[in-house]
Amino acid sequence: MMSRTPRITCLAALFALFPLSALSWATPPVLPRVVLISFDGFRADYVDRPAAVHLRRLAARGVRADRMIPAFPSKTFPTHYTLVTGLTPEHHGIVANVMRDPELGLFRSSDTLAIWEPRWWSGEPIWVTVETQGRRAATYFWPGSEAAIGGVRPSWYERYEHTRPNAQRVQRALEWLAMPADSAPAFIALYFSDTDDAGHRYGPTAPETDAAIARVDSALGALMDGVDRLGLREAVNIIVVADHGMTESSRERVIVLDDYLDMGTVDVVDYTPVAAIAPRDGNVERVYQALVGRHPHLQVYKKGSVPAAYHFNAHSRITPIVAVADEGWAITDRAALALRAPPVVGGQHGHDPALVSMGAVFVAAGPGIAQGRRVPPFRSVHVYSLMAYLLGVRPAATDGSIDSVRALIRTRASSSP
Ligand code: AMP
Ligand code: ZN
Ligand code: ZN
Numbered sequence: 258m259m260s261r262t263p264r265i266t267c268l269a270a271l272f273a274l275f276p277l278s279a280l281s282w283a284t285p286p287v288l289p290r291v292v293l294i295s296f297d298g299f300r301a302d303y304v305d306r307p308a309a310v311h312l313r314r315l316a317a318r319g320v321r322a323d324r325m326i327p328a329f330p331s332k333t334f335p336t337h338y339t340l341v342t343g344l345t346p347e348h349h350g351i352v353a354n355v356m357r358d359p360e361l362g363l364f365r366s367s368d369t370l371a372i373w374e375p376r377w378w379s380g381e382p383i384w385v386t387v388e389t390q391g392r393r394a395a396t397y398f399w400p401g402s403e404a405a406i407g408g409v410r411p412s413w414y415e416r417y418e419h420t421r422p423n424a425q426r427v428q429r430a431l432e433w434l435a436m437p438a439d440s441a442p443a444f445i446a447l448y449f450s451d452t453d454d455a456g457h458r459y460g461p462t463a464p465e466t467d468a469a470i471a472r473v474d475s476a477l478g479a480l481m482d483g484v485d486r487l488g489l490r491e492a493v494n495i496i497v498v499a500d501h502g503m504t505e506s507s508r509e510r511v512i513v514l515d516d517y518l519d520m521g522t523v524d525v526v527d528y529t530p531v532a533a534i535a536p537r538d539g540n541v542e543r544v545y546q547a548l549v550g551r552h553p554h555l556q557v558y559k560k561g562s563v564p565a566a567y568h569f570n571a572h573s574r575i576t577p578i579v580a581v582a583d584e585g586w587a588i589t590d591r592a593a594l595a596l597r598a599p600p601v602v603g604g605q606h607g608h609d610p611a612l613v614s615m616g617a618v619f620v621a622a623g624p625g626i627a628q629g630r631r632v633p634p635f636r637s638v639h640v641y642s643l644m645a646y647l648l649g650v651r652p653a654a655t656d657g658s659i660d661s662v663r664a665l666i667r668t669r670a671s672s673s674p
Contacts, residue, residue, distance in 0.1 A: 289649060290442075290493045291493075291494045291644050291647050292446075292447065293445070294449070294495065294496065295448045295498055298499060298501060298604075299473065299502075300499070301324030301613075302324075304321065304620065308471035311481060312474055312618070315495060315621070316620045316622070319627065319628060323633055323634050325617040326617075327339070327501040328568075328610065329345075329569050330346070331615045335354075337399060340640045340641070343640070344380045346569065346572070348379070348656060351401070353533060356533070357535075361376055372403055375405050375407075380406075382402075385409045387444045388411065393411075393440070393441070394412060394413075394444040395444070396446040397426045399448055402446065412442060413442065415429075430480060433445055434483070447480075452473055452499075456604040460602065460604045466604075477497065480495070493624075494625050496626075497618060499617035502606060504584055504608065505602070506602065506603055506604055510554070510585050510586045512555050514590045515590050515591045517552070522544070523535065524537060526576055528588050529589060531608075533575070534579070535578070536577065541559060541578060556580065557579075560578070581609065584609070584612050638656050639657035639661045640662075641657055642659040
């Protein structure tokens with residue numbers, strides 16, 4: 258755990274930044290805070306599974322979206338970084354969990370040195386916005402939070418450790434919340450991986466996934482109870498999101514690239530369900546023609562012609578050819594098939610974000626959030642704008658907008674008497 262010497266927050270500057278509509282001047286102003294919680298791979302409809310009791314309790318006090326539409330590709334690193342920057346991957350630069358940069362080389366989400374390297378991470382994450390405007394931020398695991406982006410890290414952050422007990426994560430968040438108001442972090446991020454792990458291994462509808470839902474839901478329950486015990490319900494906005502959903506995989510739905518391509522002529526930087534392909538001799542047309550229209554469940558695009566809805570053309574880390582498997586289909590090659598045991602029938606994600614199965618949970622409640630409302634699907638690119646609004650900080654320029662998520666905000670008219 259990293260920490261910095263406490264400092265006095267400049268309250269005058271803060272109040273100048275506050276959205277006045279979020280405050281009632283009849284009572285002493287409280288500094289609004291945001292706790293952003295990610296349940297990896299928590300598909301939107303999991304909220305209705307029996308185990309999600311605390312999540313429904315939170316939704317009853319606040320808002321629930323039918324689903325939140327993730328960024329493309331719907332993978333952990335690109336989508337988490339979109340949530341905190343308000344930028345699409347073609348603008349924030351984390352275009353996949355595995356990617357190649359002409360200067361920086363290879364990035365893998367499992368490579369500690371790469372995730373610490375600020376040159377991979379563009380844009381301004383909300384913790385940087387907060388820290389550079391006189392308040393503090395704390396993250397308990399979030400892609401990007403270990404790099405000094407623009408020279409700034411959260412005042413507190415943790416090095417990623419997959420098996421760190423959930424209870425320890427919640428405990429630490431409650432310690433941050435219990436700090437004196439003028440030094441406590443205004444923004445806290447928390448991450449839990451159980452639902453992604455179980456979804457991949459057993460599939461989205463498996464009983465093991467229900468057990469994972471129960472585990473992350475009880476972590477949320479502990480956090481909500483802790484916030485209440487600290488008397489902070491009217492100061493803390495709790496936002497629960499996921500990075501993407503999950504769909505069933507099958508050993509019958511596999512696209513083998515060698516059936517169409519000589520694998521010696523291409524670099525496949527990332528495989529499935531979005532294959533990032535770079536022809537070694539630069540002959541894009543040859544590789545494109547070899548793949549396009551050849552498999553009924555593989556959509557093949559040249560860079561620059563990827564559908565506009567994917568927002569996936571502009572960055573130098575996007576390969577000349579992008580091939581996207583239809584829902585439930587996976588992309589592989591013979592070498593990988595020979596090396597690995599046949600894929601277990603579990604779950605996967607990464608597909609078209611517009612698919613209902615890729616839809617992520619969004620549930621939030623707190624002093625700045627509308628009460629008892631269910632809202633239609635919206636894109637995760639707007640969550641940064643929402644958080645900046647709730648915190649009263651000046652937002653950086655993004656691909657999102659507060660106007661797209663007004664329905665989530667508590668206005669005088671929508672607040673309870
Ligand atoms: P995905 O299959 O795209 O959902 O990737 C999920 C995996 O990303 C998790 O199982 C973790 O191993 C990894 N992961 C999630 N957050 C982080 C992080 N902050 N740092 C490193 N790895 C992470
Ligand atoms: Zn994920
Ligand atoms: Zn996953």
